[in-house]
Amino acid sequence: MIKAGQIDKGTALLIKGQPFICIEREFVNPGKGSAFVRLKLKSPSTGQVLSETMKSQDNAEDITVEDRDIQYLYNDGTNFAFMNVETFDQIEVPMASYPDYQYFMKEGETYRATFWEDQVLDIIIPAKIVFTVAEAEEAVKGDTVQGATKYVTTETGLRVRVPIFIKQGEKIRVNTETKEYLERVNK
Amino acid sequence: MKSQKERSLMYRAVREFFDSRGYSEIFTPTLSADLIPEPTIQNFSTLFTSPFLPSRELYLIPSPEIFMKQVMAEEKTSVYQISQCFRNSEQLGSVHNPEFTMLEYYTMGFSDKDSIRLTRELIDAVLFDYSPSFLRKDFIVLSVNEAMKKWAGCDLDRLQDRQALLEKARKLGQHPDDDEAWDDIFNRIFITYVEPSLPEDRIVVLTDYPYQIDCLAKKQDGRPYRSRWELYIAGIEVANCYEEETSPAVTAEYYRKEHERTVRERQGSGNVIPAVSESFPSLSIPPSSGVAIGLDRLLMCLTGKKDIREVLLFPMQDMIRS
Numbered sequence: 001m002i003k004a005g006q007i008d009k010g011t012a013l014l015i016k017g018q019p020f021i022c023i024e025r026e027f028v029n030p031g032k033g034s035a036f037v038r039l040k041l042k043s044p045s046t047g048q049v050l051s052e053t054m055k056s057q058d059n060a061e062d063i064t065v066e067d068r069d070i071q072y073l074y075n076d077g078t079n080f081a082f083m084n085v086e087t088f089d090q091i092e093v094p095m096a097s098y099p100d101y102q103y104f105m106k107e108g109e110t111y112r113a114t115f116w117e118d119q120v121l122d123i124i125i126p127a128k129i130v131f132t133v134a135e136a137e138e139a140v141k142g143d144t145v146q147g148a149t150k151y152v153t154t155e156t157g158l159r160v161r162v163p164i165f166i167k168q169g170e171k172i173r174v175n176t177e178t179k180e181y182l183e184r185v186n187k
Numbered sequence: 188m189k190s191q192k193e194r195s196l197m198y199r200a201v202r203e204f205f206d207s208r209g210y211s212e213i214f215t216p217t218l219s220a221d222l223i224p225e226p227t228i229q230n231f232s233t234l235f236t237s238p239f240l241p242s243r244e245l246y247l248i249p250s251p252e253i254f255m256k257q258v259m260a261e262e263k264t265s266v267y268q269i270s271q272c273f274r275n276s277e278q279l280g281s282v283h284n285p286e287f288t289m290l291e292y293y294t295m296g297f298s299d300k301d302s303i304r305l306t307r308e309l310i311d312a313v314l315f316d317y318s319p320s321f322l323r324k325d326f327i328v329l330s331v332n333e334a335m336k337k338w339a340g341c342d343l344d345r346l347q348d349r350q351a352l353l354e355k356a357r358k359l360g361q362h363p364d365d366d367e368a369w370d371d372i373f374n375r376i377f378i379t380y381v382e383p384s385l386p387e388d389r390i391v392v393l394t395d396y397p398y399q400i401d402c403l404a405k406k407q408d409g410r411p412y413r414s415r416w417e418l419y420i421a422g423i424e425v426a427n428c429y430e431e432e433t434s435p436a437v438t439a440e441y442y443r444k445e446h447e448r449t450v451r452e453r454q455g456s457g458n459v460i461p462a463v464s465e466s467f468p469s470l471s472i473p474p475s476s477g478v479a480i481g482l483d484r485l486l487m488c489l490t491g492k493k494d495i496r497e498v499l500l501f502p503m504q505d506m507i508r509s
Binding site: 035050 | 377424427
């Protein structure tokens with residue numbers, strides 16, 4: 001048990017038997033009222049986000065989680081399939097819980113995941129990832145309205161706006177939070 | 188230099204505003220031997236020591252109300268003050284600093300609704316040319332119940348029964364305890380559904396707070412509400428106003444109940460339990476309305492800043508971390 005006031009971003013909680021991860025926490029002290037925390041909690045199994053308000057002094061059921069390595073195998077449009085690299089067990093995770101992750105993860109690569117018992121609560125992807133440009137539009141000459149940029153598609157299918165000098169087959173570094181181009185990678 | 192110039196100009200404009208309207212500026216202590224009991228505000232205490240006198244616990248004021256009302260009762264005149272106030276809690280963040288600046292003004296003969304008009308004029312007087320333009324628009328004034336109906340689907344007129352409100356909260360998806368008090372259930376719903384929905388492009392004044400939230404604002408005749416309002420700018424609570432309770436009997440009852448609650452909730456917790464005065468409740472407070480404005484928050488709004496640390500030279504958060 002922990003006090004609701006100690007819940008932070010990333011804290012894993014059990015609510016009515018279901019695990020949730022705190023994705024936002026804000027202290028609220030209404031005029032002449034008790035101290036509360038306003039939480040946004042995400043269900044890893046459904047992607048559903050709950051708005052929950054608790055008194056700072058309320059008890060909440062926290063759960064012990066551990067990080068394990070999992071290898072990304074493929075997705076079937078509904079679920080991601082992973083393999084636990086230690087036990088070789090296959091794990092399925094609903095894609096709806098991790099929007100756009102299909103564009104960030106590469107088949108065969110290993111990622112760190114947060115587990116509660118056998119359930120994946122979170123998959124950690126790097127803040128910046130290097131992609132190979134699989135398709136690049138031809139730059140339109142004289143088009144400076146867009147600040148001389150164009151769209152390319154990476155090997156994972158992510159569409160990124162890049163400067164016009166980026167060519168097919170080149171590598172680019174992308175910010176996974178904003179999906180913005182950061183730089184060309186020469187090696 | 189973190190809005191120091193703007194702060195200085197704002198203080199000057201505040202003083203000009205009240206001086207030109209005949210208010211007396213007063214200067215009361217920051218340390219007090221007793222406080223008005225307010226169970227939801229945690230306090231700071233310190234110890235007075237002397238070789239000749241018994242040592243004694245003193246408190247940093249959470250608001251200058253305790254002194255300002257004594258002056259009002261004695262002098263029967265409208266007063267204002269800019270003072271440093273202190274509220275102890277675990278909450279540090281973008282709109283909280285344990286030490287903050289409060290502007291309080293009490294107007295003789297005013298209702299809480301009269302104070303809305305005065306506060307509109309005050310904000311006009313402190314605006315900078317470059318302040319966000321929505322601050323110049325008319326206030327949106329609506330009652331707490333209208334807001335609760337609109338954003339939480341709760342009609343408080345019909346939810347006076349604690350059990351009914353508890354069930355409503357659960358239906359909305361909240362998890363209050365079985366024995367949670369009416370005011371806590373209300374606040375839970377209010378801060379989950381109403382506060383985040385308040386328009387951020389206008390100044391919003393919420394009036395007529397539930398009487399169950401105990402405070403020294405007058406209860407309205409025959410209605411379950413108090414003559415109290417709060418003012419929000421961009422979703423941030425900036426001001427609180429009461430039509431002041433004038434009855435010594437009601438004030439004495441408030442003192443007794445709220446001090447008891449403070450003792451009950453804090454005993455054994457290590458939190459400060461402030462002493463209360465026996466004479467304060469018997470003051471003859473004249474009919475009046477008092478407003479408290481958080482000036483650091485107001486300065487943030489006037490200068491378009493998103494974090495209170497941007498208007499403080501030495502924010503507590505930085506001091507504690509280093």
